[in-house]
Amino acid sequence: MKLKIAIQKSGRLHDDSIKLLKECGIDINNGVNKLKTEATNFPLEVFFLRDDDIPQYIEDGVADIGIVGENVVLEKQKQVNIVQKLGFGKCRLSMAVEKSVDYTSVKDLHNKRIATSYPVIVEEFLQRNGISAEIHEISGSVEIAPGIGLADAICDLVSSGSTLFMNGLKEVETVLKSEAVLAACHNLKPEQQLLLDKLLFRIQAVKKAKN
Ligand code: PRT
Numbered sequence: 214m215k216l217k218i219a220i221q222k223s224g225r226l227h228d229d230s231i232k233l234l235k236e237c238g239i240d241i242n243n244g245v246n247k248l249k250t251e252a253t254n255f256p257l258e259v260f261f262l263r264d265d266d267i268p269q270y271i272e273d274g275v276a277d278i279g280i281v282g283e284n285v286v287l288e289k290q291k292q293v294n295i296v297q298k299l300g301f302g303k304c305r306l307s308m309a310v311e312k313s314v315d316y317t318s319v320k321d322l323h324n325k326r327i328a329t330s331y332p333v334i335v336e337e338f339l340q341r342n343g344i345s346a347e348i349h350e351i352s353g354s355v356e357i358a359p360g361i362g363l364a365d366a367i368c369d370l371v372s373s374g375s376t377l378f379m380n381g382l383k384e385v386e387t388v389l390k391s392e393a394v395l396a397a398c399h400n401l402k403p404e405q406q407l408l409l410d411k412l413l414f415r416i417q418a419v420k421k422a423k424n
């Protein structure tokens with residue numbers, strides 16, 4: 214019996230995910246372009262996937278657990294358990310408008326067009342604030358939308374803020390704070406749960422050692 218973990222194939226969370234496993238004393242054969250590998254000293258099978266697909270794989274039980282941004286878990290609305298925050302991949306999902314725009318409160322978004330790759334989270338935020346606005350879902354280069362007349366505001370991930378700055382935008386609302394999390398399938402078999410507990414114990418020890 215092996216525990217199957219999904220991690221990002223390439224991108225911002227890939228290196229830190231591998232590093233975390235290493236720090237937990239888990240060695241994996243990480244061949245270039247490999248989509249699947251195994252740990253040599255822990256009953257762990259590793260799948261390399263696009264981050265957007267990870268919640269679905271976990272819900273379906275194709276993977277037992279996975280490392281993915283909390284932002285992706287919330288957006289995809291899949292039935293998974295967030296079992297541990299991992300302390301890397303920190304960012305926020307924020308509303309931004311052009312620098313020249315007078316912005317005083319969330320009410321200023323009323324009846325505006327908002328471009329985002331996170332329509333579900335944005336819709337929830339607007340509802341919570343009693344705002345009705347038009348959401349334009351786009352899959353990338355969201356920051357360009359106001360400049361080309363596609364939207365009045367955007368909602369995108371921000372870490373340093375330099376991308377917003379370089380595109381003449383300013384951050385006006387934090388919609389969500391996010392970081393990488395360990396997510397798990399709702400119906401793990403007892404043996405898999407034991408392996409997850411073992412892994413979690415090591416992750417918590419690694420986190421404690423860093424504090
Ligand atoms: O290929 P795949 O689909 O797997 O990857 P991806 O391109 O969809 O995701 P990727 O690798 O960009 O991000 C993976 C996860 O990293 C995200 O889901 C977040 O949880 C987390 N993360 C942390 C970030 C950022 N920081 C971040 N800054 N994801 C994206 N960004 C982008 C943001 O979209 C914007 O374009 O970086 C730009 C802003 O950065 P700053 O530093 O200029 O503010």
Ligand code: ZN
Binds near residue numbers: 263264265
């Ligand atoms: Zn993605």
